[in-house]
Amino acid sequence: MPESMGWPEDPDSPRPEPAKSLLVEDGLEIVSPVEKDAEELFIIVDENRSYLREWLPWLDDVTSVDDEVALIRSLSEKKDDNFCFYLIRQFGDLVGVISLNWVDWSNRSFGLGYWVSQSSSGQGIITKACSRMIEHCFDDLMLHRSVIEAAVENYPSRKVAEGLGMRLEGVSKDREWLYDHYTDGTLYAITAPEWASRSQG
Numbered sequence: 001m002p003e004s005m006g007w008p009e010d011p012d013s014p015r016p017e018p019a020k021s022l023l024v025e026d027g028l029e030i031v032s033p034v035e036k037d038a039e040e041l042f043i044i045v046d047e048n049r050s051y052l053r054e055w056l057p058w059l060d061d062v063t064s065v066d067d068e069v070a071l072i073r074s075l076s077e078k079k080d081d082n083f084c085f086y087l088i089r090q091f092g093d094l095v096g097v098i099s100l101n102w103v104d105w106s107n108r109s110f111g112l113g114y115w116v117s118q119s120s121s122g123q124g125i126i127t128k129a130c131s132r133m134i135e136h137c138f139d140d141l142m143l144h145r146s147v148i149e150a151a152v153e154n155y156p157s158r159k160v161a162e163g164l165g166m167r168l169e170g171v172s173k174d175r176e177w178l179y180d181h182y183t184d185g186t187l188y189a190i191t192a193p194e195w196a197s198r199s200q201g
């Protein structure tokens with residue numbers, strides 16, 4: 001019997017699954033959340049609420065530990081392979097979150113989301129976490145195109161995309177509703193061959 005080609009050559013074969021955890025560097029890892037992480041996650045969100053609220057749309061939906069429990073539970077129960085998020089831990093401490101906001105398996109593309117606590121920002125944590133996640137998506141999940149969308153005026157987030165070598169592909173008018181106003185959005189992308197040639201130097 002001929003051996004199956006596997007995904008993506010055979011679209012009906014099982015797709016690879018995102019890793020449960022990834023080591024970014026010594027002392028820095030990204031790990032799938034479990035229910036017992038909910039309280040720790042709520043505390044860091046609550047402590048950084050006004051800082052995160054400037055650019056993220058979901059802060060008013062997270063008002064209790066139970067909201068985090070529900071989110072983590074929905075992640076494990078739904079088995080939605082188009083969305084997942086990871087805790088970023090620095091020497092064990094929770095410092096932020098990185099997510100696969102969407103995966104378009106048909107076109108083998110994915111969108112990254114992220115945040116880090118204010119006190120842990122500016123250390124390169126998110127750039128390094130994204131780099132590891134992109135590597136995983138290209139090398140292990142065999143995806144082809146990585147996308148980051150950031151508000152035009154969210155300069156730290158745009159710097160992350162630019163630091164990763166992503167190309168600015170355009171600006172979307174009124175891309176996201178943030179509580180009481182629309183923000184225009186930038187769209188950055190890089191393909192797997194571009195990533196590989198960048199990695200080679």
Ligand SMILES: CC(C)(COP(=O)(O)OP(=O)(O)OC[C@H]1O[C@@H](n2cnc3c(N)ncnc32)[C@H](O)[C@@H]1OP(=O)(O)O)[C@@H](O)C(=O)NCCC(=O)NCCS
Binds near residue numbers: 122
């Ligand atoms: C955007 C964000 C995730 C960046 O995380 P970070 O770990 O601080 O990013 P890094 O340390 O990897 O820095 C990336 C770049 O942004 C720059 N930067 C970080 N904080 C900055 C600030 N407050 N103002 C201007 N630039 C800043 C860094 O100097 C770095 O630039 P460089 O590569 O030229 O040195 C973080 O600021 C954050 O969580 N913001 C609130 C939530 C958010 O905006 N999420 C993204 C939505 S699209």
